[in-house]
Amino acid sequence: MSTELAIETTGLVKVFGDNRAVDGIDLAVPTGTVYGVLGPNGAGKTTAVRMLATLLRPDGGTARVFGKDVVKEADAVRSRVSLTGQYASVDEDLTGVENLVLLARLLGHSKPAARDRAAQLLEGFGLSEAAGRQVKNYSGGMRRRIDIAASILNTPDVLFLDEPTTGLDPRSRNQVWDIVRAVVAHGTTVLLTTQYLDEADQLASRVAVIDHGKVIAEGTKGELKASVGAGTVHVRLRDAGRRAEAQRVLALALNAEVQLEADPVALTARVDGRSTEQGAAEQAGRALAELARLGITVDNFSLGQPSLDEVFLALTDKKGVAA
Amino acid sequence: MSTATAKTELEGVELAAPDQERLSALLVGQERPPRPSALSASMTFGWRAMLKIKHVPEQLFDVTAFPIMLVLMYTYLFGGALAGSTEEYIQFLLPGIMVMSVVMITMYTGVAVNTDIAKGVFDRFRTLPIWRPAPMVGYLLGDVLRYLLASAVMLGIGMIIGFRPDGGVLGVLAGVALLIVFSFAFSWIWTMFGLLLRSEKSVMGVSMMVIFPLTFLSNVFVDPKTMPGWLQAFVNNSPVTHLATAVRELMEGDWPASDIAWTLGWAGVLLVVFGAVTMRLYNRK
Numbered sequence: 001m002s003t004e005l006a007i008e009t010t011g012l013v014k015v016f017g018d019n020r021a022v023d024g025i026d027l028a029v030p031t032g033t034v035y036g037v038l039g040p041n042g043a044g045k046t047t048a049v050r051m052l053a054t055l056l057r058p059d060g061g062t063a064r065v066f067g068k069d070v071v072k073e074a075d076a077v078r079s080r081v082s083l084t085g086q087y088a089s090v091d092e093d094l095t096g097v098e099n100l101v102l103l104a105r106l107l108g109h110s111k112p113a114a115r116d117r118a119a120q121l122l123e124g125f126g127l128s129e130a131a132g133r134q135v136k137n138y139s140g141g142m143r144r145r146i147d148i149a150a151s152i153l154n155t156p157d158v159l160f161l162d163e164p165t166t167g168l169d170p171r172s173r174n175q176v177w178d179i180v181r182a183v184v185a186h187g188t189t190v191l192l193t194t195q196y197l198d199e200a201d202q203l204a205s206r207v208a209v210i211d212h213g214k215v216i217a218e219g220t221k222g223e224l225k226a227s228v229g230a231g232t233v234h235v236r237l238r239d240a241g242r243r244a245e246a247q248r249v250l251a252l253a254l255n256a257e258v259q260l261e262a263d264p265v266a267l268t269a270r271v272d273g274r275s276t277e278q279g280a281a282e283q284a285g286r287a288l289a290e291l292a293r294l295g296i297t298v299d300n301f302s303l304g305q306p307s308l309d310e311v312f313l314a315l316t317d318k319k320g321v322a323a
Numbered sequence: 324m325s326t327a328t329a330k331t332e333l334e335g336v337e338l339a340a341p342d343q344e345r346l347s348a349l350l351v352g353q354e355r356p357p358r359p360s361a362l363s364a365s366m367t368f369g370w371r372a373m374l375k376i377k378h379v380p381e382q383l384f385d386v387t388a389f390p391i392m393l394v395l396m397y398t399y400l401f402g403g404a405l406a407g408s409t410e411e412y413i414q415f416l417l418p419g420i421m422v423m424s425v426v427m428i429t430m431y432t433g434v435a436v437n438t439d440i441a442k443g444v445f446d447r448f449r450t451l452p453i454w455r456p457a458p459m460v461g462y463l464l465g466d467v468l469r470y471l472l473a474s475a476v477m478l479g480i481g482m483i484i485g486f487r488p489d490g491g492v493l494g495v496l497a498g499v500a501l502l503i504v505f506s507f508a509f510s511w512i513w514t515m516f517g518l519l520l521r522s523e524k525s526v527m528g529v530s531m532m533v534i535f536p537l538t539f540l541s542n543v544f545v546d547p548k549t550m551p552g553w554l555q556a557f558v559n560n561s562p563v564t565h566l567a568t569a570v571r572e573l574m575e576g577d578w579p580a581s582d583i584a585w586t587l588g589w590a591g592v593l594l595v596v597f598g599a600v601t602m603r604l605y606n607r608k
Contacts, residue, residue: 053450057607079358079452089447091371093378102374105367106451108356124345134378150447155350182346 006031006066006158006189007052013060014047014213021047023213024061029206034180034190036204038197044213045193046086049160052191053083065158082151083160088143089150092136096127096146099135104153121149125179141172148179152188159183161192165199177202209315216315231280233269233287236300240264246296253287270314271303361454368461376465385431386473390424394480397544405545410485417481418498418571419543424477425470425502426538426563429510430530432466436517437526449605456602459514463507470506474499490576498573501586505566508590511597518604543567562589 007029014022022044029035039045050056052063054074062069068076083089090099097118104114122131125145130138135146144164151159161180165173180203184190194200200207200221207224209217217224233254237246243265250258250269258269271280284303291298359367376382397420402409436459439445448458478486478495488495513530520526540554541563547555558564562585569582 050446053446055446055449075452078450079355081450083446083450085443085446087443089443091375091444092442093375094371095378098374102367102371103447103451105370106359106364106448106453106457108359110356113356120349124349152350154355179346183350185347186350188350 004031004066005029005064006033007035007064007191009048009052009061009063011061012048012051012058012063014044014051014056015059020213022051022058025208025210025213025215027208027215027218029189029191031189032184032187033206034184034192034204036200036207037191037193037210038195038200038207039193039210040195043210045210046162047213048210049083049162049191049193053081053160054078055083080157081160082154082156082158084144084147084151084162084164086162086166088135088147090135090143090146093134095132095134096122096138097131099146100150100153103150107154109153117153121153125149139172140168141175144168144172144176145179148176152183155183155186156188158189158191161190163193163195166195173199211315231271232304233271233284234300234302234304235267235269235291235298236263237265237267238297238299242296243267245294246291249290249294249296250287253290254283265299358452359454361457364453364457365460365464368458369464370461372461372465373468376468382431383469383472385428386469387476389428390421390473390477391480393424394420394477395484398484401544413481413484413486415571416544417477417486418574419541419567421474421477421499422502422563422567422570423538423541423543425473425506426509426566427534428469428473429466429506430513430527430534431469432462432510433513433515433517433520433526433530434523435462436514437520437523440518441523455606456598459511459601459605462514463510466510467503467507470503471499474502488574488576490574494574494576498570501573501583502566502570505562505586505590508594509562511594511601514601515597515604518601537561537563541567562586562593565589 005028007027009025009027012022012025012027013020025044025048027035027037027048037045037048047056051058052065052070054070054077057071064070065077065081068080070077091102094102100118100121101114104117105111109117119128119131122128125148127142127145127149130142135143138146148161148164164180165176168176177199180190180192184203190203192200192203204221206220207218208215209224233250235246235250237243243260247258247260247267250256250267254269254271256269256271258267260267271283281303284301288298288301394417397416398409398413401416402412406412406415445458478499490498512533513526516526516529520529540558541561542558543563547558547564550558565582565585566589569579569586572579572582
């Protein structure tokens with residue numbers, strides 16, 4: 001296992017007018033892994049990826065891909081990376097097969113080799129039937145596939161996927177995930193940007209959370225989750241009259257602050273799995289049992305992973321305290 | 324087949340889940356071929372331009388219907404008044420109007436560049452390890468075909484209404500060749516604007532501002548002798564005038580060495596200056 005870094009940035013900055021879109025980002029992406037860059041719209045994810053893919057010049061700091069500088073050795077970087085952008089990076093007027101043959105030719109394949117490769121990829125991506133259709137008539141899921149197929153015409157050493165599943169239905173999303181897993185299994189390093197914690201969870205081994213152009217948290221998935229809390233308990237009671245009582249019971253059992261929702265029978269609490277010996281599920285189970293013992297009827301109960309909103313609130317809160 | 328039907332059919336296609344094993348097989352054991360030569364990459368982009376014409380044939384309107392319209396309009400509008408008869412006038416006008424139309428349609432290059440940028444495909448091209456100017460040269464190679472088509476259409480309609488070039492086939496071909504060379508170089512102005520301006524509309528707007536004075540303020544329609552002195556100074560030195568004179572005389576069977584030299588000189592300057600600015604913008608975008 002090589003310890004070489006696939007991607008390394010130090011103090012990366014990009015400014016658009018008054019907006020510091022990327023404001024000093026340090027990343028270290030180990031070779032052969034999926035690295036998730038998580039953040040809301042406008043956090044600077046796309047800008048950072050565009051700099052790494054040699055599409056934008058950094059205004060400050062450095063970025064290297066396999067030790068090659070993205071500005072000074074752009075061509076060397078380009079020969080090892082592929083980018084699948086947020087919008088389909090294929091020609092909509094051309095058919096699926098024409099797009100792939102065109103790009104294969106540009107990568108140096110001979111005409112017959114380009115045709116073969118295009119046919120193989122279309123087949124492998126389940127697009128053979130649509131091969132002769134213009135891409136503008138493709139569904140969202142098909143566009144994503146042809147786009148990713150175009151990115152692996154030559155198996156890249158680094159694949160940038162900029163929000164690959166935004167706007168896809170759940171089935172197409174799962175299929176894109178399968179493709180990403182297959183690509184990584186072959187040693188390609190994937191840098192994935194996403195707005196969905198779930199997606200980072202499914203695919204990435206390390207995650208950087210960015211907001212306002214800065215990395216606000218970085219680590220393995222486990223570390224990141226632990227820093228936020230294990231999850232959120234949602235409880236709906238049958239009788240609104242007993243909510244105050246339930247709030248006290250839950251606060252005690254969960255050792256957490258319990259919030260009253262706008263809905264008069266609902267309560268939520270963020271469970272911090274680290275504070276006790278037991279895991280979050282066990283804590284929640286005890287709380288539920290306690291409510292039952294007191295005869296407070298629970299209509300609905302769930303323990304969910306922290307949502308991205310919660311991750312952000314938690315992380316930005318913490319930053320506020322630290323500062 | 325209409326787009327609407329294509330769409331419905333496609334939505335009906337049940338997307339097969341990509342097969343893991345097959346996907347894996349696609350990723351292994353691949354050798355990276357050597358990068359393509361500058362020529363090969365440019366030709367591939369030229370092929371893309373052909374494919375776009377194939378899929379969107381409507382875009383050929385401006386190289387077919389528009390030039391025919393110009394020839395007919397100006398011949399019958401000015402012919403009697405300026406040269407006594409339309410037959411006389413077409414001998415003078417046709418080479419000039421060819422120059423004017425082809426130079427005018429070069430501006431669609433800028434629109435094409437700008438439209439591509441707005442879509443993601445441009446990002447893909449820019450991350451490829453290829454000769455950097457290849458995508459731009461590719462547009463222009465596609466456009467050369469459009470210029471040839473426009474020239475052929477105008478010659479055809481000209482011959483029908485009485486144009487009889489004394490230079491014969493060779494003279495006509497030489498004239499067209501010079502026109503294409505100049506237009507190729509001139510188009511780099513539009514690739515620059517295509518990269519520089521934000522929307523397709525602004526590209527069109529700026530193009531019109533440049534192209535109208537440049538083509539009308541020339542000797543395409545009339546001999547500049549009757550123009551005021553200050554205008555003659557501009558017209559006589561305009562690259563379009565040199566080009567129109569050279570094409571006209573080549574088609575008449577003469578060898579206008581000085582105008583050919585001026586035209587090629589202008590072409591060289593345009594190519595060097597706007598080619599360089601275009602590539603700088605392209606790399607910085």
